[in-house]
């Protein structure tokens with residue numbers, strides 16, 4: 035079920051271009067020659083190619099900077115391994131500087147102008163035109179080459195990033211190369227995580243180029259990829275010394291009649307994710323609908339005006355508020371009342387959208403015991419323009435969390451979880467089968483359940499995103515949100531088993 039790239043990653047952090055430059059400079063200060071880093075980078079790409087394809091006519095497209103320098107290393111190593119290699123250069127080879135000039139000097143074959151590059155003569159093309167710090171849109175020969183690659187069915191391998199993609203950015207105004215394989219160095223960059231840039235990368239490999247330990251010094255809190263060893267799962271063992279009230283009480287606010295399905299999904303997800311007791315708090319008119327469709331989930335009728343009192347009566351460890359709740363003033367008042375009690379809360383869907391006209395009123399009441407779970411549309415309503423103004427969802431979620439004072443979980447194929455203190459995590463362990471109505475309601479319930487079981491909100495959100503993602507891999511084709519509920523126990527079981535295996539390996543020192 036672990037169908038992501040975690041297995042090929044040397045470490046969980048995400049580095050932006052500035053961070054990569056700092057790590058590079060650190061390595062050089064520690065005595066690692068930058069030429070050595072470039073040789074290892076090129077070797078990493080050449081080995082990745084040879085592991086996937088038998089020798090075939092290959093074109094290496096080299097740009098004017100160090101990305102092009104890597105290209106000359108790749109050309110030399112492939113040729114030494116018996117590959118028929120042709121090198122094309124964007125610009126004059128004599129104009130290359132530093133390490134790139136040195137590596138070009140070690141290439142003893144011919145160098146043709148990129149202008150003469152024709153895809154139909156090659157079965158594999160290495161894109162070493164521009165690296166992660168792309169400074170402007172592709173144009174001229176580079177644009178022409180990227181277009182011709184898109185028209186032909188040859189394998190394309192991008193060095194560091196597909197040219198046209200900036201490593202810090204999730205998207206670009208302009209054209210970019212579409213790669214089958216992208217080989218990057220040391221750590222993933224934001225562009226490798228978020229669509230549409232991610233879609234241009236194809237398979238992604240991270241190559242260790244030997245930057246010495248210590249490169250993190252002074253880097254601050256780096257965003258990290260959520261990985262199994264770092265998540266906290268509910269205790270689902272057979273220990274008999276437990277009571278349902280000790281396993282976490284979760285409350286979920288139900289919506290008006292005809293719209294209770296979303297809250298019921300959250301509530302059921304809460305039980306499946308290990309909460310001992312889950313109560314749907316129902317407006318009186320919804321009670322029968324909610325009760326008749328729920329067995330293990332409890333239902334309670336609540337009065338119109340005293341939500342804080344309702345919460346003090348039920349004393350939940352956590353509250354989920356928003357799924358199918360209805361956009362009205364009552365919901366606004368209930369969200370603010372809940373926040374004023376300090377209860378740990380997941381604010382989802384309508385609980386976010388209802389503040390579209392006055393997000394500051396929400397922000398003034400928020401605290402770090404709350405988790406906001408917007409998809410991009412809801413995020414835009416709370417933080418107008420922030421996504422567009424940010425290089426990637428990673429930056430947007432970080433800024434949103436700092437503006438609002440709450441944990442923010444920004445949903446998508448890669449989900450970002452940000453804490454107001456600056457910590458950021460990205461979950462990429464998720465199946466596209468999660469793109470089905472109601473799957474976000476299930477996620478909200480899982481987060482609430484983990485918080486109700488005593489897991490701190492940021493950690494609960496990270497862990498829930500990973501568990502929800504794992505459940506997605508257990509979904510059969512055509513699986514709905516109801517099916518997603520049904521596979522949460524299997525997801526818990528497989529993650530628990532894998533975590534146990536990793537712990538055992540760790541104890542054995544392997």
Ligand SMILES: NC(=O)C1=CN([C@@H]2O[C@H](COP(=O)(O)OP(=O)(O)OC[C@H]3O[C@@H](n4cnc5c(N)ncnc54)[C@H](OP(=O)(O)O)[C@@H]3O)[C@@H](O)[C@H]2O)[C@@H](O)CC1
Pocket residue numbers: 054055057058071072073075097098099100101102103104163164165166167168169170171172173176193194195219243
């Ligand atoms: N850091 C490390 O540890 C390691 C890094 N390594 C490698 O180095 C790569 C980064 O190298 P880099 O900084 O030289 O950048 P790269 O893109 O090759 O060249 C910039 C040049 O391109 C130009 N230019 C930019 N956009 C353009 C456009 N659209 N159209 C036309 N021109 C454009 C730009 O021009 P300027 O903006 O200055 O006018 C400048 O001249 C990195 O991705 C990795 O592969 C490895 O060796 C391992 C160790």
Ligand SMILES: Nc1ncnc2c1ncn2[C@@H]1O[C@H](COP(=O)(O)OP(=O)(O)O)[C@@H](O)[C@H]1O
Pocket residue numbers: 409445446447448449464465466467468469470471472473474475476477502
């Ligand atoms: N293509 C995808 N790959 C992985 N996860 C996805 C994808 N599309 C959506 N998801 C996940 O599915 C959930 C959808 O939530 P949401 O947009 O709130 O849907 P709904 O409101 O219907 O419940 C989120 O957790 C999101 O991260």
Ligand SMILES: [K+]
Pocket residue numbers: 101161162163164165192193194195196197
């Ligand atoms: K490239």
